[in-house]
Amino acid sequence: MIKCLNLKKIYPLKAGAGYAALQGVDISVEKGEFISICGPSGCGKSTLLNILGFLDTPSEGRYFFEGNDVSGFDDSKRAFLRRSKVGFVFQSFNLLPKLSVIENAMLPLLYLGKKRKEAMERTKAILDKVGLSAKAENDVMELSGGERQRVGLARALANEPQMLLADEPTGNLDSQNSAQVMDLLFDINRSSKMTIVMVTHDNKLAQMTERIIRIKDGKVEK
Amino acid sequence: MRFSEILRIALLEIKGHKMRSFLSFFSISIGVISIMYTLTLIYSMNFRLKKAVEVAGPGRINVELKKRWEAQSDAEKKEAREALTYADSIAIKKAFPELYMVSPYKDKWVEFSDGYFTDYVSVRGITTQWKKRGWVYKLRGRFINEYDIENAQRVCVVIKEGGWMKKPKWMKFYSYSDPLQNYVKHSELLGKTIKLGNGLYKVIGVLEEPPAEKNPRSFVGVGMWEPKVLVPITTAQKFLSGWGDNAGDAIDGIHVDTGDPATIEKYKRQIEQALKSLHGKNLRFNIKDYREVMKDQMADKRRDMLTVMIIGIIAILSGGIGIMNVSLAAIYSRIKEIGIRRSIGAGRKDIMLQFMTEAMLLGFFGGVAGVIAGFAGIQYLAYKGDQNMAMLSWWMPLAAVAAAVFTGFAASIYPARTAAKLDPIEALRYE
Numbered sequence: 001m002i003k004c005l006n007l008k009k010i011y012p013l014k015a016g017a018g019y020a021a022l023q024g025v026d027i028s029v030e031k032g033e034f035i036s037i038c039g040p041s042g043c044g045k046s047t048l049l050n051i052l053g054f055l056d057t058p059s060e061g062r063y064f065f066e067g068n069d070v071s072g073f074d075d076s077k078r079a080f081l082r083r084s085k086v087g088f089v090f091q092s093f094n095l096l097p098k099l100s101v102i103e104n105a106m107l108p109l110l111y112l113g114k115k116r117k118e119a120m121e122r123t124k125a126i127l128d129k130v131g132l133s134a135k136a137e138n139d140v141m142e143l144s145g146g147e148r149q150r151v152g153l154a155r156a157l158a159n160e161p162q163m164l165l166a167d168e169p170t171g172n173l174d175s176q177n178s179a180q181v182m183d184l185l186f187d188i189n190r191s192s193k194m195t196i197v198m199v200t201h202d203n204k205l206a207q208m209t210e211r212i213i214r215i216k217d218g219k220v221e222k
Numbered sequence: 223m224r225f226s227e228i229l230r231i232a233l234l235e236i237k238g239h240k241m242r243s244f245l246s247f248f249s250i251s252i253g254v255i256s257i258m259y260t261l262t263l264i265y266s267m268n269f270r271l272k273k274a275v276e277v278a279g280p281g282r283i284n285v286e287l288k289k290r291w292e293a294q295s296d297a298e299k300k301e302a303r304e305a306l307t308y309a310d311s312i313a314i315k316k317a318f319p320e321l322y323m324v325s326p327y328k329d330k331w332v333e334f335s336d337g338y339f340t341d342y343v344s345v346r347g348i349t350t351q352w353k354k355r356g357w358v359y360k361l362r363g364r365f366i367n368e369y370d371i372e373n374a375q376r377v378c379v380v381i382k383e384g385g386w387m388k389k390p391k392w393m394k395f396y397s398y399s400d401p402l403q404n405y406v407k408h409s410e411l412l413g414k415t416i417k418l419g420n421g422l423y424k425v426i427g428v429l430e431e432p433p434a435e436k437n438p439r440s441f442v443g444v445g446m447w448e449p450k451v452l453v454p455i456t457t458a459q460k461f462l463s464g465w466g467d468n469a470g471d472a473i474d475g476i477h478v479d480t481g482d483p484a485t486i487e488k489y490k491r492q493i494e495q496a497l498k499s500l501h502g503k504n505l506r507f508n509i510k511d512y513r514e515v516m517k518d519q520m521a522d523k524r525r526d527m528l529t530v531m532i533i534g535i536i537a538i539l540s541g542g543i544g545i546m547n548v549s550l551a552a553i554y555s556r557i558k559e560i561g562i563r564r565s566i567g568a569g570r571k572d573i574m575l576q577f578m579t580e581a582m583l584l585g586f587f588g589g590v591a592g593v594i595a596g597f598a599g600i601q602y603l604a605y606k607g608d609q610n611m612a613m614l615s616w617w618m619p620l621a622a623v624a625a626a627v628f629t630g631f632a633a634s635i636y637p638a639r640t641a642a643k644l645d646p647i648e649a650l651r652y653e
Contacts, residue, residue, distance in 0.1 A: 050647055053565075055564075055565055055646050055647050055650075056647055075569070075570055076569050076570065076571070079564070079567060079568065079569035079570070079572075080567075080569070082564075082565065082566065082567045083566065083567020083568070084567070088565050088566060090565075090650075094558075094561075094562045094565070094650065095562075096559055096562060096563075098234065098238060107563070107566055108566045108567050110223050110224070110227045111223050111563075111566065111567040111568050111569075111572060112567070113223065113224060115224070116224075116226070116227065155566065156566075159567070
């Protein structure tokens, strides 16, 4: 499903040669896999995830998604991939505080051009899956951290993506809520064969996934 | 994203920042009000100019004796002056027989009385030439004829106003009514003998104006007021006792119609020469192309209009700058939101459209508020009797709102581009 060849990401600096966040990463992920990307902070794992999720482009190297080289895609093509192929779950939830739970969760469908009514119905089913159907009309500010992350998860799933990218999804949660969110992720992976790539620096969580890719100083550790 | 969704988000955003939104559309409203005012004024002035020229004749030239107060210097004020006379008008007609109309006139302010009703009215001495322009009347009895003029007959013709078929709202309260007209409306004057000044005059004719809606004169207004009692000009010179600008044989002016706008300049020059050769430099007179007279009379309004228009443009511009400023500020308070929306699939176009829609909506609301206020104001002015304001057309509010929306559009291009160009990752990280 994903194949990365010699991915490099260099951030230009005002002086000097620029900061190399990724220095040649080769990874591949099969369809339906649940893998974790592990590593200390600053190692480049978030940069890698951003590239995998079409938010960023590699400075060098090639990124094949479903067999297509997407490393050279322009902004609008990447935006299309973001809204149709992937779902993002963030550490800090990144919900829109002015909108209700269901409005947050259905945003990707609206960007896909779906009618509001249709989007509502589809999103309700997903909220049901993450156990939030009772709070669909609440403001997100009224929810607990765990509930917010489940809204984030529902939003990531709304467009029925091929791949779920989670950036420290439990980083802001206590152990009980963490466990709940992880259970949901496993459940999704198992029931709908969705590819999940999770970034974490928590070894215990990483151990639970099928495969661990360890990154250090912008390179995959063998 | 569907446009209905973009609209919904924009409305929420405006609703969420009521004060900010109000401030930015406030000056747009002021601009829209003044645009509406200006449009109404331009429209009605052009309409009037056209109508006035239509009624007055296409090749109209006015010859008028200069008033004393128009003198440029004290010496000029005191100098002996010659008067324009009826003979001059005959001479002009003789010299240029091809002229369509040479109509001399002399006005006097006279006591009118028929035993029941007494009032001071304005009376105009005329010749048969008067009939040649703007004849919109229905005549009962007969009009003043050559015989009356040659023999200075003591006869008069009274003009009866047509009233309104359906009185417009703004006229209902603006209620100056001419007492003579009130009297004429209710009593039959034709054939009666009335007293004008010290003399007795027979009413030989009544000219009935059509209803105001059908009378091209009624919308002309400016400079078209004319006395409603007509007598032969010779009678006015010899017998009519009252007050006038020019005593004795002097007449007030001559209305000339060449029949063709193209010949106005030519005849203006030639008539001026003719009058100068008849009188020498002691005749102080003005000779004016009627279109210029109308324009002069509208000059004040035009200046007002220009001022209002400039204020309007400035107001709309500052409204636009306001919207631009608010949009730019809004971007910085919404960077995170932009990042989130981008990460879940919003393209640059979506973000750009979002901000532009918001700004255009602000412009639209400002425009609508302005139209409502402007409409109320214009109705009020019309109700106060400003006839210019009675000519508000349906397309003016539309044009004004369109201008407001366009302002929003123009002001949002830069901020919207800025928002759309934000890097999604940096925007996401922004706290």
